[in-house]
Amino acid sequence: MVNAPHSGSELRFPVVCVVASAGGRGALVELLRHLPTRDTHLSLVLIYDGGPEEGPLFELAAQNSPLPVTELRPAARLLPGCVQVLPRHVQVTLAGGIVEITPRGEGGPSSPADVFLRSLASELGERAIGVALSGAGSDGALGLKDVKAEGGVTFAEDPRTAERPALPRSAIAAGGVDFILSVEEIAAGLARMGRPGYTLAPSLAQGPSLGADPDLGKLFGLLRASTGVDFSHYKKSTLKRRIQRRMTLHRLATLQEYLDHLQADPAEVEELYQDLLIRVTAFFRDPGAFAALKTHVFPVLMHRRPPDSPVRIWVPGCSTGEEVYSLAISLLEFLEADAEDHLIQIFGTDLSEAAIHWARDGIYVESISIDVSPSRLRRFFVRVQDGFQVSKSVRDLCIFSRHNAAVDPPLSKLDLISCRNLMIYLEPSLQRRLLHTFHQSLKPTGFLLLGSSESIGAMPDRFGVVDRTHRIFCKRAAPEATYPPAAGASDLSSEPAAASERPSAAVGLGMETVRREADALVIARYTPAGVVVDEDMQILQFRGKTGPYLEPAPGDASLHLFRMARPGLLLGLREAVDASRRSGAMARRRQIKLKQGDRLRSVDIEVWPLKAQLARGRCFLVLFTEPAATAPEQGDLDAARSDPARQLELVQLRRELESTREYLQSIIDELEATNEELQCVNEELLANNDELRQANEALDAEREGLRSPLEELTAADGALPRGDKARRFTDSALRSLGAPARAGRELAVATDTMPAVFEVLCHPILLLDGELRVRAVTRRYCELFMISLRDIEGRPLSTIEASWNTPPLEQRLRDVLHRSAALVDFRFEALIAHAGRKTLSLSAFRLETGPGELPALLLVFDDRTGADKDESAPPGLQRAHRTGSV
Structure with missing residues (x-):
């Protein structure tokens, strides 16, 4: 998202930062030679980090640039229509339009491009332009990401033609590049952007408000139909700048032209969606806040905490995961040697599926060294090609999932919520709803961490101040609190005010406004409860009061329809969904009995396939109705x-x-x-x-x-x-x-x-070595327990699920290993993350290996949930032991 107007507003011209490094001198020369000779308002800053054997950058620029060339000096001002060169061995930032130069730290991170680009983005916002040319390393990738996040425009040389593609490739991978072009095409784009009055989209800059423009309503409708996300309750100034930026990139002058472009090009709808979810994040952003957590929050959370009580932290709007991993590292540093004695669960959620995938991988460019100290890099990261990856021990503590904090069911029993710089982009009504959600999700002793520009607003009765400087709050008891009902993706406003609180005679309201309010009341009162689901049965939208029919499943947060169905509904619900899938038409199941307390109620379920489709497949509307008594x-x-x-x-x-x-x-x-x-x-x-x-x-x-x-x-x-x-x-x-x-x-x-054999087996099967560590699994096991081989390979069985960590089960498996006694049809109940409570049947067989090696163990699982139980069996449901080995 885009921040508020910037402090460097006195610089009324665009500033271009061109970054190149070793191997990029040729690309830099070509760019300079194609620059316009006159009528340009651009100010160019060149940052080139080449080897000591290469000549001075100033001489190279002076020989090839048609524009005047100067070298940046302390307290200098950026000037339009000229090229300014950054000297070697220094770092430069902007403050109020004035250049500040400092020596690069000895032995510290050397990222002059990232440092300058970040300050440029903060100062100029949409007037900042970043260019990544050929070169080694990744210095500049994070800075370009910040420029794009603040509304600026970014270019990268096409890696396929670059002499040294590492730098442009890193910038592209970081998600901070708008255009991937040849050097000549980049120069042409800069020349066009340097002409006076280039900024377009006057209809947005001077036209009616977003809420009154019917074209904007259509635009929001396109986004909602494609992504399931409603942006109508995001701040209008933020949306205006993001839409204007996309129009500028496509050289479109009016909103209607851009709407036509969106309707003709579905890929642009996705690009606009990603722009509205622009990712502004960094490791240990605002270090003082993390120091305050160690002082005020972590000691309270860990005081006399039982070992089996997990520390639960939620980061909504986590973007690419830097904030989540920063919290994990800070907590591990606080616990030191005691970290292994505690369970830690840190949940990161975001609307962007691409950002979630990035966060799960935990791989970042090398220039994160400007935010992460060398000691932390050594302890919590491993070096990979062109960057660093968060160590597996830290990644195992973090769980990432796509989730809309505004409408999806929240997590519960949380110790800490870190929601920094998300609410500043939302309107007050949605801010209040989020704060209500956070208050409901926190434990009585929970804490809330907000961004430096955010506050608890009109809810001081719900949160107390712990550290006003760093925006740390604690939950207050509110026994009479009433929480707003769960909202659908297109209904985020509060309930209508009482008649005595409304303006009399509908002053200033047109018939269209009255009609919309009446429609909303009719829909809320008489429309049956239901949900919209995708092909994978993930709930995209809640409609009406679905509480009597759906509830959050125990364990990790999940929006899977079948897992949220209340007991008694699952069979009929699955039948109706399967019938609608096969026939492509509406399917209905009547008179399904649902017991709630002492009351037995009948429910009819209708499943309607929707004609509109998302990129990931078909969608279905599932409706729940309670039929009236019939004669x-x-x-x-x-x-x-x-x-x-x-x-x-x-x-x-x-x-x-x-x-x-x-x-x-x-x-x-x-x-x-x-x-x-x-x-x-x-x-x-x-x-x-x-x-x-x-x-x-x-x-x-x-x-x-x-x-x-x-x-x-x-x-x-x-x-x-x-x-x-x-x-x-x-x-x-x-x-x-x-x-x-x-x-x-x-x-x-x-x-x-072995992989070929395991690939075709249809049972959930685990192969363990002699130390009960996972060596191979079948695809059916991964589907049943919603886990991947990469997440569990090499890990002890007892750490995969809490239910496996029981001494009786481990002793039985070791008996199979050491006594050649096969374990057959051993039944037990387990609470599995993402799947809820399951009744499982386990058979274990010993596999002989080579001489002098420990034998292996083959575990075969069978999901017996819902099957008839043996009433005479003891709680473990142990069935039989036989002697033998495979």
């Missing part, structure tokens, strides 16, 4: 007169029988499809078996081929005159010569075929 048919009345109880029961049984027949038919269809899939898998397994048999035959042939040379070596060794000790050593070496090579070849064959 029985005449036939039923006659039967009831003779034997009312018996006849009514018969009618009910007939209805249930018909429903059961339909359901069984759908099960039969699914089983037939499953049998076909199993047949394909069986054929693949047979093919793999043939390959394994051929590999064994090849190994036998090689073994025979090695036997003769070994016999010859043994005979030759016996003929040598050596002492007994030396002979015994040689004999032992010869005897063992063939074993490692043979074992290595067999292990290579097994390793090569």
Whole structure:
């Protein structure tokens, strides 16, 4: 998002910062030669970080630039129509339009481009322009990201034609580049932007307000239909600048022209969406706030905390994850050696799926060294190609998910919420709703951290001040608090005021406003409750009061429709969804019984496929209605007169029988499809078996081929005159010569075929080594437990899910390893993240490995949730032990 007007407003001309480094002198010369010779208002600042053997940048620029060239000096002002060069071994910033120059720190981070670009973005906002040319390293990538975030325009040389593509590639990967062009095309774009009066979009700069412009309503509708996000409650000044920026990039003068462009190009809708979600973040932004957390917050959170009580922190609007990882590192530093004794869960959520993927990877450009100290880089990061990655021990503490804090169900039982620089972009009504949500989500002893420009506003009764300077607040008890109802994506305003609080006679309101308010009241009062879901059954929008039918599932936050369905609804809901998917038409299930407290209520479910589609597939509207009591048919009345109880029961049984027949038919269809899939898998397994048999035959042939040379070596060794000790050593070496090579070849064959075998197996299966660490999993296991091999590979079984961390289960598995006793159909209940409570059946088999190696363990799971339980079995539902190994 774009910040408020900038302090450097006295600079009325665009300022271009051109960044290049070792290997980029050629691109810099080409850019300078194509600059305009006159009628340009641009001020160019050149930053070139080349090797010491290269000549001075000032001479290079003076020889090739058609514009005057000067060298930046302390207290100088940037000038339009000229080129200004940054001297070597210094860093420069802008403050009030004045240049401030400082020496680069000895041994510290050397990122002059990032430092200047950040100050340029802060000072000039939309009048800042950044250019990344050919060069090594990544200095400038973070700065370009800030320029784009503040409304400026950014260019990068096409890496395919760059002599040294590392720098432009880093800038592109960081998400801070608008245009990827050749050097000549970049120069042409700069020349165009340097002409007087280039800034376009006068209809937005001088036209009516956003709320009154029907074209803007259409624009919001396009965004809402494509992304499921409603921006109508974001600050109008912010939206104006972001839309104006996109219009400027496409050289469009009016909002109607841009709307036509959006309707013709769906990709531009996504680009505008990403621009409205522009990511402004950094590691340890505002270091004083993190120091205040260690002083005022962490000691309170950790005081006498039981080891099994997790520390839960939420970062809404986490962007690419820097804030989440900064909090994790700060907490680990505070705990020091005690960190292993506590459970830590830090949740990062954001609207941008791309930002969430980036955050999960935890890979950042090398120039984060200007924000992260060398000691932290050594302790909490590992070096990767062209940058750093957050260490696995820190990443394991952080969970990232796409989530709309304004409308999606919030997390609960939180110790700390860090929401910095999000609410400044929202209108007051949405700010109040978020603060209500945060108050509801925090524990009674929880804390709230806001940005330096944010406050708790009109809610001092809900939050107390802990540190006013760093915007740290604590939750206050509010026993009579009433929270606003959950809002849909297109209904974020508060409920209508009471009649006594409204302006009399609808002063100043047109008929259109009255009609909209009346429609809203009718929809809120009489429209059935429902949700809009995508192809994966993820809820995109709540409509009406869905509380009686849906509730948040225990564990990590999830918006999956089936996981949120209340007990009793799941079967009928799944039937209706499957029927609508197959037929492409509306599907209905009637008279589904739902028990709430002592009351038994009937619910009808309708599933409507929507014609409008998102990029990720179809959408469905799911409606919940409670039918009114209907009079029985005449036939039923006659039967009831003779034997009312018996006849009514018969009618009910007939209805249930018909429903059961339909359901069984759908099960039969699914089983037939499953049998076909199993047949394909069986054929693949047979093919793999043939390959394994051929590999064994090849190994036998090689073994025979090695036997003769070994016999010859043994005979030759016996003929040598050596002492007994030396002979015994040689004999032992010869005897063992063939074993490692043979074992290595067999292990290579097994390793090569194992992924193929696990890929086609349809059961949830885990392969553990002798220390109960995960070595391989099947795809079905990952789907059942919503986890990836990358997240669990090499980790002990007890750390994957809390339910696995039980001494009885671990002892049984070790019995299988050491006593060759297979564990068959061992049943237990587990509370699994993302999936809720499950009844699982576990069978474990020992796998023999090579001589001198620990055996492996094969775990086969079966989801028995909902199956008939053995009433006589003890709580563990242990069934059988058999002796043997595989």
